[in-house]
Amino acid sequence: MTTIDAREIPPVQRHDEIHAAFHDLDSGETLTIVNDHEPKPLFYEMQAEIDSFDAENYEVEQRGPEEFVAKLPKE
Structure with missing residues (x-):
């Protein structure tokens, strides 16, 4: 499993880095x-643009006021 803490990435670069990491998944x-x-x-963007994104099994959990953990599965 690959994990990215997007909070450490400048906002303008977040989606590009997440897309690159998703692309590298098997x-x-x-x-x-x-x-x-x-x-x-991000969910809507991936759902619209990435055929291998498994939107049906996407999950997100709020763990704190500024902490959300999302799982983006690849078909």
């Missing part, structure tokens, strides 16, 4: 991201 693997807000825009 089929059946999951990218976990830790974010400071619910990553709904």
Whole structure:
């Protein structure tokens, strides 16, 4: 499993780095991201643009006021 703490990445670079890490996954693997807000825009972007994104099995959990953990599975 690959995990990225997006809170450590400048906001303008976050989606590019997350997309690159997702691209490097093998089929059946999951990218976990830790974010400071619910990553709904990222979810919609990946759902629309990445055929291998398994949107049905996407999960997000709020662990604190500024900590959201999202699991982005690859088909």
